[in-house]
Amino acid sequence: MLTSLVVVALLAYGAACAALFFFQRSLLYFPQPAHVDTPHVPVDGRPGVVASHRALAGAQAVLYFGGNGEDVTQNFAPLAQAFPQHSLYLLHYRGYGRSSGKPTEADIADDALALFDQVHRQHPQVTVIGRSLGSGVATRLASQRPAARLVLVTPYDSIEDIAAARFRVFPVRWLLLDKYASWRYAAQVQAPTTVLMAEHDEVIPRDSTEMLMTRFAAGRATLHVLPGAGHNDISLAADYVRLLGGAR
Template sequence: MPLTNLSRMSRILMITAGIIALYLALCVALWVLQRALIYYPQPRAVESSLLTLSRPDAQVLVSVREHEGPKALIYFGGNAEDVSRNLPSFSPAFADHALYFMHYRGYGGSSGAPSEDVIAQDALALFDEVYARHPQVTLVGRSLGSGVAVRLASQRPASRLVLITPYNSLEELAARQFPIFPVRWLLQDRFESWRYARGIRVPTLLMAAENDEVIARSGTLRLFEHFAPGVAVLKVIPGVGHNSISDSADYLRLLGDAL
């Protein structure tokens, strides 16, 4: 083989090896940094009463609007949400409910670092504490929190479930965002809402944004189809996006109807 052909082949092999090495390095970076891409902790902006969940390895804070009576609402927020900001609108809208807004680990003054498993365990602890005081507990989860709420509803006797801009699984979302990477093998926190939806037997509302630019309608529909017939209803709020859904007048109205 002529030397020029050998040289050209050598350069091709070197370039190919470099591309493979870069791809593998990016896979490693995604594996190491993935939780920094999922969770965006926010400080707590609205002052309120606080409930502290003393966990074995963390102190988890919960913003509370206290109310005597049987009804309570537990809210799990999105990955970049300060859940305390819901207090001014939820308090008058749900005057007959005690309100509990959980700050994930690392959020709103809670210690520790978030992950799917620790959030799920903290959610169980919060439910048990709330349920001891209020026998009718509605679970509300928005975006990332929809995965927390549906998992909790499959494990504890919630009275109702509301999922706002919900997804079928985090794996599906990651695959759309990083289509060239094997997210199925890299992802540590999967939030497989579809897996838990199968076991839900309480009235459930799925609330979608018509122009959701983060969670595809197809994913919400796939989740909806995993609920048993007659358990869940799906409502689409027109003219809003993923982050603006709560600005709609229909938002609190639909939530109130569900409660």
Template sequence: MKLLHLAVGLVSAAALGYGAVCAGLYGFQRSLLYFPQPARMDVPSVRLPVPGADLQVSVRPVAGDKALLYFGGNAEDVSGSLPELASLFPEHSIFLMHYRGYGSSSGQPTEAALHSDAQALWDLASQSHSEITLMGRSLGSGIAMRLASQQASTQRLILVTPYDSIAEVAAAHFPWLPVRWLLKDRFDSAALAPELRVPTWVVSAENDEVIAAERTAALVQRFSPGVVRFTQISKAGHNDLQLQPAYPMAIGLAN
């Protein structure tokens, strides 16, 4: 009987501990998804007022109709990406959105807020540019995809290390937790893919330690035939694939 009571006690303690971990994940999940970064580079910026926040947008203006809207990773200072993007896209005006809480943007990031802010950035850029390319990296791929699904006039969509959904990525990292039930911000790109007709370039890193190549492949499989040009860069990781010689061609640019 004592052994039975001990076993019941241990099981109860384990269940309570597991429940506490799940509750902690639910309560603090956005601090695990978003890692706000300050703007470390002194680059030109404009302010973009949106409901509930005031956003910093790093910019590189160029005369003409072409513009690139860039949505970065969850721990990326997009001001640091401006020189590289300016080199890759010399004929495009470039707009890089600092998410809420990033750079000098105010507010707190949530999926709904970031999608709304992306639409506001489109509205800003489309005032002076009629040929808009959307580019999203890592977390930002889901934002770019949602915006492309809402803007049929998007010229091109570039997705770097994208995922099918954040829920699936989280489940791979925490297989012992019911993250698919707990997540608030799901960024379900796979649900959007079948309806997209925007010419799309998808780039995967073979050795991606953050978003497994399998998650990118699962997204690609959801697109209709002929929409996606897919490249997996061999031996590249999540944070260094842009340094590989194959990268410009992978995102639709000539070497």
């Protein structure tokens, strides 16, 4: 009887691990349709992938990478306010907004590189911004390309660590496909970096953001904690737009 119970428990645990493995991306990515009709441009060499776009003449541009459940078109207006002199490019991840396909870390990272190279040919001063999930995309990109400035909103040290803490009974580190290990790339970032942390972030643990800060070269990153803000409403904080735009 005891042996049978152990076998049943092991089979149930194995089935749970299998389900976690096969459905993990549905737990990480929550594609949203585009609710705001913004101009958009295709990303060079990435069929079906687009970015919302505001074209302005000049050397400066902004690349924006959003959260895992974000419609980036809804951040078009605050970005335009924060960067009135910059061209804007807000990437629609695969399956999000007006982009087709399915999101994976590898594809999003490649799409981000392609978009940066496309923008950098016309605008040599590119500010790279990543929010929540997008902070990992932005950090990785800034470690590989000459960003003029990096801005990270509610960032993490590693999605892998957060997932492992959340699903303690499962071997998450073995199962996880998309790890978003920002710690691996932060030391290679050469751009001045602004980190915006929500005081009451209920999604990204404070110690994950603080650990990420230690990964950058000394003096490279500056942390700002926005009082009273949560993970999803940080953009409503009084100083958000000012700090996003680079004011001190």
